[in-house]
Amino acid sequence: MTENAQQQPPAPSTDLPTQYAPADVEGPLYERWVERGYFEADAKSDKPPYTIVIPPPNVTGSLHLGHAFEHTLIDALTRRKRMQGYETLWQPGMDHAGIATQNVVERELAKEGKSRHDLGREAFVERVWQWKGESGGQISGQMRRLGDGVAWSRERFTMDEGLSQAVQTIFKRLYDDELIYRAERIINWCPRCLTAISDIEVEYQDDDGELVSMKYGDGDDTIVVATTRAETMLGDTAVAVHPEDERYKHLVGRTVKLPLTDRSIPVVADEHVDPEFGTGAVKVTPAHDPNDFEIGQRHGLPALTVMDEHAVITAHGPFQGLDRLEARSAIVAALRAEGRIVAEKRPYVHSVGHCSRCKTTIEPRLSMQWWVKVGPLAKAAGDAVRDGKVKIHPQEMEKRYFDWVDNLHDWCISRQLWWGHRIPVWYGPNGEVVCVGPDEQPPGTEAEGWRQDTDVLDTWFSSGLWPFSTLGWPEQTESLAKFYPNSVLVTGYDILFFWVARMMMFGLYAMDGTPPFHTIALHGMVRDQFGKKMSKSFGNAVNPLDWMDKYGSDALRFTLARGANPGVDVPIGEDWVQGSRNFANKIWNATRFAMMNGATIEGPLPEASKLSSTDRWILSRLNSVVAEVDAFYEDYQFAKLSDALFHFAWDEVFDWYVELSKTTFQAGGEAAEVSQRVLGEVLDVTLKLLHPVVPFVTETLWTTLTGGESVVIADWPKDSGFRDADAEREIESLQSVITEVRRFRADQGLQPGQRVPARLTLDGTRFAPHEAAIRQLLRLQPEGESFTATATLPVAGAEVALDLSGTIDVAAERKRLAKDLAAAEKEKSQANGKLGNEAFLAKAPDHVVEKIRTRLAKAEEDIARIQAQLERLPQA
Template sequence: MPHPRISVVTRELPKAWIPADRENEIYQRWVNAGYFTADVTSDKPPFSIVLPPPNVTGSLHMGHALEHAVMDALVRRKRMQGFETLWLPGTDHAGIATQTLVEKQIAIDGKSKEDFGRELFIDKVWDFKRESEGSIKGQMARLGDSVDWTRDRFTMDEGLSQAVQTIFKRLYDAGLIYRAERLVNWSPVLQTAISDIEVKYADVDGELVSLRYGSLNDNEPHVIVATTRVETMLGDTAVAVHPDDARYAALIGTTLEHPITGRQIPIVADDYVDPKFGTGAVKITPAHDPNDFELGLRHNLPMPNIMDTKGRIVDTGTEFDGMDRFEARVKVRERLAAEGRVVAEKRPYQHSVGHSERTGEPIEPRLSLQWWVKVEQLSKAAGDAVRNGDTVIHPASLEPRWFGWVDNMHDWCISRQLWWGHRIPVWYGPNGEVECFGPGETAPAGWTQDTDVLDTWFSSGLWPFSTMGWPDKTPELEKFYPTSVLVTGYDILFFWVARMMMFGTFVASSEADSPGAVPFKDVFLHGLLRDEHGKKMSKSRGNGIDPLDWVDEYGADATRFTLARGANPGADLSVGTPHITASRSFVTKVFNASKFAMMNGARVGELPAELTDADKWILGRLEETIAEVDEAFESYNLSKACEALYHFTWDEVCDWYLELAKVQFGAPGAEPAERPDDAVADNTRVVLGNVLDKLLRLLHPFLPFVTEDLWTALTGGDTLVTSEWPTTTGFDAGAATQNIENFQKLITELRRFRSDQGLKDSQKVAARITGLGTEQLPPPIAALARLTDATDTFAATASLEIRLSFGTVTAEIDTSGTVDLVAERKRLEKDLAVAEKDLAQTTAKLGNPEFLSKAPDAVIEKIKARKQVAEEEVVRINERLNGLK
């Protein structure tokens, strides 16, 4: 008889793990206990991460959830390793996005921001902010983020505003901030400059129109140029050709009359022009095209701005003034066509056009008076920090992309024509004076402040140190800066990471007692999220997934594990229903296996001196798993850590050791041939308890909720959050590893043998195994292979030879009376017919020369593989049918 159930569970566990019943309660207990609050007075080594601040306007999407799962795993492990951890949360004011949303809200009542005025409108935005940010914090709690809520920050907090003003003045005084007319991405709908990251390019069907400049007489000077934006020709100030193009050599340096304005425009020579593209001549509109602008600077060309802030044609002195740019595109083309100057039209003509991410409109390259950061010095320092190893990028394969950006960076437009944001701290005096005032400084009476605000990336570029109190010298800066690692997507490596590096290195160079040379020591760049079919997730595709939907249905642990399991540095990851359901099954497996172990007496204690091979093997594999997980964490390869834990938990602890443990401590269901020795049973419970203790600790960074309930039940401890991270002990399993590998192979082959003989999993059959050095079946083999000892009347109906490390083992079984031979023969004959049909079809295809000459290699290889499988099936089934005789 097996032992009765023994339970030493310190508190009762539920029958099943239902995340919704436990997660909120567990999280609130963690927060209330202060487990996530960093202690600046601690003498523990620091580990710090600042949360990439999500926009206050919305909610967390699956990309955020990925980052949070990765960051929380890193933080939880370091906390368990004895580090004083700070994971600092916060949100970004998101200038354009937030102002646009509030403007839409007031537009419902027929109001505009001008109806309220700047101050009252900003008050409304603050009200919106206070309502919106609460949902983000709630989502972070649902995910289990172990952030320090006492240090929650917002990019327009008073302290962060002081940091913005301080860095602006330092850069301004150093000559690194200036005001100038340059070309920007302009949104006529938002009526502001926008950053490159807010411009999304898409192929559209437009038109390509070829225009004739100069004389309509073929014998007189003329050139033909092509454009997709006919309306911009109203701002043309030159036509450019390549200096070595013999076709236009005589025209270089001369002028042609503009077809509409009547201005004389020069023919200039420039290497920018590709003589092999089109006619080899291009129209130059410096105020409305980035390449034309650069060429205009080189040739000192006039740069008339022919559009106002709303995208309407202005100041051309033509009948097109006042027209919208798209209306003017049609009307200008019609006039030129009527005059015989349109020599060719191609429509539709597909080409790439930049669109505003916020409004969906085509952006307009436009010459505009803006504030700029001179980046040459700053970007060099940011590049050198990586070259010198002060900051390490993971994966290293993305370093060339980093250098490609920072080494070729253009000056940064930092002004936005908005009301919501950090207002530029520059004032203008009544007599044309211009002066920048820092924190605590006041402009003289009668002076007016610049109306523009700063680009959102300007304030978020200060995030690693402004959130810790800079420019003041704070305990947080002294303890936790530079931060340990930045976790973000490779898609914003340039837009955000580069700006933080530029500002961080600038502060370090400008302060004698700077807290750090760089803002972070490591940069872990994760990839983009894709759906289960490999397509990038996006709102426009409709394939995005709300992470809270997954949390509601599958639980936070399963959601986190799904995301972390795909988190390879720099690699995109696909997630979908198959992935999350697999993770939920894993969480369920962890819970059920742990609960079963505890209900059968598993407990934590000093390891006994007497251990079975199974005990030694699992302890050895635990050692190897700890080392593998640690190595993966240190290289930020969380996917590898998850895989190691998944397979150790499921394949080794659950599928093998737990089954062997049932035999060793006589749990119900194992039914060993002999009752195990009491000492063996008790030792097994201790080994199983110790393995479970360390396994739950290893899993905690990824599955914080279920492991918390299980571990506290197993150990009686207060929390896993502050428990010790497992370390290797040098345990050597010795020969036990080979012995268990032999055992696993033997059981696997016996189970396959049983299946081939048509036996159900629950059926027990008599067997004789020779070559093990004992006549009786060892209890583990009998239990796991569902075998009974052979009697005096035993007559084998089938046999199998299994090659193990020490020799060959022969297994014989008697299936008489256990298999319905007639039914089994019918089943096998049906399977044989299917296999023979597939074999005939694949053989015919591979013997057809016409098929082989036309089919792709991949298809042919697939057919060959099918044929091989069919051949093997025919042999296997025939052997089985012969065995039934």
């Protein structure tokens, strides 16, 4: 049996409203939790630490359903650990979201007829801070609505003073260790946002384009290449073929005339070329394609930039000044006029990268940028998982992690923006380059010819420091000593590479080889009920506040947790949230009923000898569920633990134990007092187990039931080891009797409340003590003098004889069942006919044959069921 506190709380109140109204409860409860400091974390505490950081949402936005999902899982973990006695820190904060935030403020300026250039850099940045101050509180409000138990006093922002110092510190260290450098490379360039963007900010989609095959050179020197971006041919500096391709061996080392220009370009042999794809020859444009850039590096080819930052052609000639799309059409037309077009395919559907912010087509572009040399950092990040220092859950996600970190390219960290952490590098009048640390002064003034780099750092650079910068690093603070490394990182598999890998690299580098977390628990993405990605453009996006307003925060949280299988996407529909609301109402109503019937936690649990088999059964099941839920939590199986609690609370506690105990309560006496105490114990533990997932309704009910201060700080239940297999078998058999008789009543068309005379022949040791409960639950009257058994049901060692005389139209029921029986027998005959036809079996696909076998099995089950019903009907 479960453990009991030594000191009893004040006598509980039974004053619960008849209906649960989430809107009246949730807001005041949350503010009470915050005011009492339940979510704060004390670095001086001698309790063991448990730390989770919030994946920082962008300051520009609001919480979407994916955020609500992730926050629910993290909150459940931290609430449980807090109840288990850990010094728990859920670290809140937000990301400055460089491009997104700058775009928002620039749009606001555009409404005033201004651009950021009209303001200048300093005034524009001040304007962004002003916008952040006015708009940044929206996310905090939504987190409170959801019930997030974060340490609000520790809230951080990636651009605040402390985190900015951390960014400058690690940049300086990486620079001094020659792990940061500046070089010309191909980057993802957005011609609208006018900046390099990270891979995660590129969205790929299938676009209708054109594939043009064009002829370079003349006569024996002719070679055909194909492209979807004809405008880049102005920057071609070679044609590449595979070294073993016999078709082109005579051309390797020679030059061909580049159409529409006065240049000739070489034919080079490179193993990157796939001889089986297209013509086996590819045009090489080193300044406008990442693969071509690599080919160019291997062969010493020049890189000619033929477009500016707006994707406008800069190459001298008739196409200069044209937008890239205008130039594409014009160049194809000019090639066609010269007879250079061999083939054209329109539309040609292919994957094209777009800026996730403005949807503009990305332009690969050669650009001078700052880079992180990730080789040694990525190796350390991979080794930490291989060596078992960090575990990835589910384990099958490890392969994706290794595929990424083992093949990671150097990381472009500079962005051509004004909002963000400015790169701490200064250039001198005589070509000097000086990286400045956080405690150092710039090497000179602008008047002396010194200027700071104008670029800012990629947002992922600062968010990669999140697990330790939020704790005060680079200072060796008490919080850093207490709460680093994090216990677990809970995040979506979609940012495994972009955020998780960067935190691993930076954490291991900055914290002397200590990884930023022990476990990476990956979850899937929230989708609609049909499994489709949620998107405003699809019309299926959901604002979580809408569902919380309608059904309560607990209902949304429980729905999300119940769908959370590790690493798997989560479908969700409004009817499922409504079902979870019904569950919250069930918890409320059943607890209220139990308390009205004397459920209590006062006094110790009675000795086992005083417990009925029903009491022993529910306490045995309670301890099994405690153990089961604990195991699921340790394995991050939120769906399984939620499902286990749902069925235990609804089915076993409310639908069985409470119902089986009603007659005991009504009878009164010592047995009733024992069951009232058992019911109080079961509710106490069940509400605690449910609390991390559905905190609001459980807090209200638990404090009312127990008189305790708050379930947030209550002790987490422990499995006492009490089990009673005999009691479990007895109640399972009793359930079988009741379920079978209920099914028979329904089959006979009896109304649920309709009372029927019955004779019960019960096993004296098992069922006799339950006769009153059986009769009450099954609406069975005593036999009476005129009793005639018209139907007898032998079930689980008991026998229930019913007198259905006058309760049903026997003739009509026989007619209905006979019709159903004939249909089932016809279905069986047809299925047997097909399965006995060798010619049919030889030709039919396996899935068709299997479907017919399933139909046969179903028909045989229906026949057996209907025949049994006919046999049980009273004789005419």
